[in-house]
Amino acid sequence: MRDVGEEEREARAALTRIVEPGDETVGRWLRQTTPVHLVQSLAGEREMPAGVSKKKFAGLRLRAARVDMSAGPAADLAAVAALGGRFVCPGDEEWPRQLDDLEDGRPIGLWVRGSANLRLWALRSVAVVGARACTEYGAHMAATLGSGLADRGWTVVSGAAYGVDGAAHRGALAAQGATIAVLACGVDYAYPRGHAELIGRLAEQGLVVAELPPGDHPTRSRFVLRNRVIAALTRGTVVVEAELRSGSLVTARRATELGRYMMGMPGPVTSGLSAGVHQLLRGEAVVVTDAAEVVELVGSIGDLAPARRGPIVARDLLDPVASRVLEAVPARGGADARRLAYDSGTAEEVAQGKLFELQSLGFVQRCGAVWELARASKGAAGSRRGGP
Template sequence: MDAEHVARAALARLAEPGDTAMGAALRVHGPHEVLRVLQADGPLPTEFRRRDPAGYRVRLGGPSAADDLATVARLGGRFVIPGDRHWPTQLDDLGDARPIGLWERGPVPVRHAALRSVAVVGSRAATDYGTYVTHELAHGLAGARWSVVSGGAYGIDGAAHRGSLSGGGPTVAVLACGIDVAYPRGHDRLLARIGETGTLVSELPPGCSPSRVRFVERNRVIAALSRGTVVVEAALRSGSLITARRARDLGRSVMGIPGPITAPHSAGVHQLLREEDTYLVTTPAEVVENVGLIGDDLAPRPQGPTRIWDRLPPETARVLEAVPPNHALDQHAIAKEAGTALATVAACLTDLESHGLVARETAATPQGDHHLWRRTAID
């Protein structure tokens, strides 16, 4: 591992995710100089003017960069930094809030998994409806060869990962803790499976525990990695809405799946759908249309079943409607009911008979045989 990786690994121990002061200092001075200044007992560069240097220096003396790099190597993982071949360059859109580096574990480099990826996020307290819809959506996206990115949490996140796995696709779990920490504990087997077939990724070094602030900042990485974010079930105050709005700020597509208008779990999604540049989606194909290639990934337009009347000229349809299904009428009665000339009714009935939509009956009268008509198509 070269010196820049070591320096950035050390800085990842000192700064919290989303630290724009650290990001600005790295952009101007580079990781070696920033680390040197932090390790020295002196003033910080002007980029840190709003930060107390003690907040960084209090963490000096903790686990070393060499220890962290050795830990992730034992896990079969890697530490990637900006400029690396496997660095997901879409994270550069975060500017000074870009991660110092990414700790990742799994057979699929996050750069590759994120090239065609969709974030699927939502409530931890998901309903059966939300869980089912999310699983089917992620399963369909995986079948269309799109990776699903989520946060590994209970509820919608877990359903998104499981749906992607069941569809045979790689899924990316962006964690708010170290990639060696199974959180939430109840998802230890799910996270292990993601680490075996997809990607576990975090900007926090091994062993780090989650916190509320780290969950919030984790959302910007989910938003930046993906071409678009789908929100399934979110209350009015929800971290998922933060992810969606960060995605919008980054120029990514933002989508929502509606739920019952009476459900508090969907109130946040419905509010999001009322905002500009948010798209309502209900199928994987509609999601792909929003994040795929313009003109190439169009979703089929849903249509109701075709009815008999849809295929008939208006005048013929009017004649057919005038023919009753439960008893027979002669042409004069049909013409009167349809308000159509007798000659036109005769032509329409012949056409309808050829298509099997009406049947002719013969009734004997003193004046001779009399033709009656009955409708055979009930639609």
């Protein structure tokens, strides 16, 4: 992997102030020319690249005119360094190469706060997203999922928003695990304001990542564009709660487009906050209910969730014939061996043998010629008779 020079790093840093995240037109230009040459063209120091739309280029030049090309990029790099951060570019050792799947829409670079290696943490990462105005159920499940993934050595990625995002981050932090917040603003800009403390903790114990330079603020479109980074950075996306119209669904569907796993955590069918998740589950999403099931899907061969079974009772261990004979014994009163053989569809001598076997196991007792349920079994007789 090549080393990114300081000139290119400053040029890419400048472009994050000029270009909106996910601008595929600029992404195509960067395949035709270098970031340094593109910045010089936008500053009027070079001719406009060939094949570039004049209208689009003129708009970007207006934005570039507000940027001090000589000092601005260096000041932004110094500002993020003062926060203990850095600016990671395509080509750097720390660059998560799965972001290249976004092709022309990949980030120009990422502003990062935190000491961990972004590429290494992102290799085993899962996005947990969902409603901002989530229910107590949604918050509980997101926090449990976050801590469960962290306990298994997986990085939890989300957007630091209210609701499901914040709960997932807190769950991972409580488990002393790895978690990454992808913001729709600068890494030094706490949004939402009510999560200023959480974002500070994420910068200390985890990572805070953004495409926008220090001090930049969020907009509605930037939240949507931020979601593509969450989807591309991770191996899969879990939606905990979401209405039918939700940015979380955009993230999940983008994950599918990028070849990642799309998962949904079901909720009550009467809850509008689970309606979007259930719609995903009617399509390509996979049902998950805990961290083990998520890891089974996105992890390596052998990362299997434990098998789920109901409680095993003594009756489950009986052979089919003994089980039929026991079913024939009346819940109240009793019956002789001939009647029990008839009711169970078994030969009388076979039924007689099974009754003695059931007696030794404590299921039935004998009163003269009549067999009845043992006292310990009578309490379960009602549920047995009403069951399938």
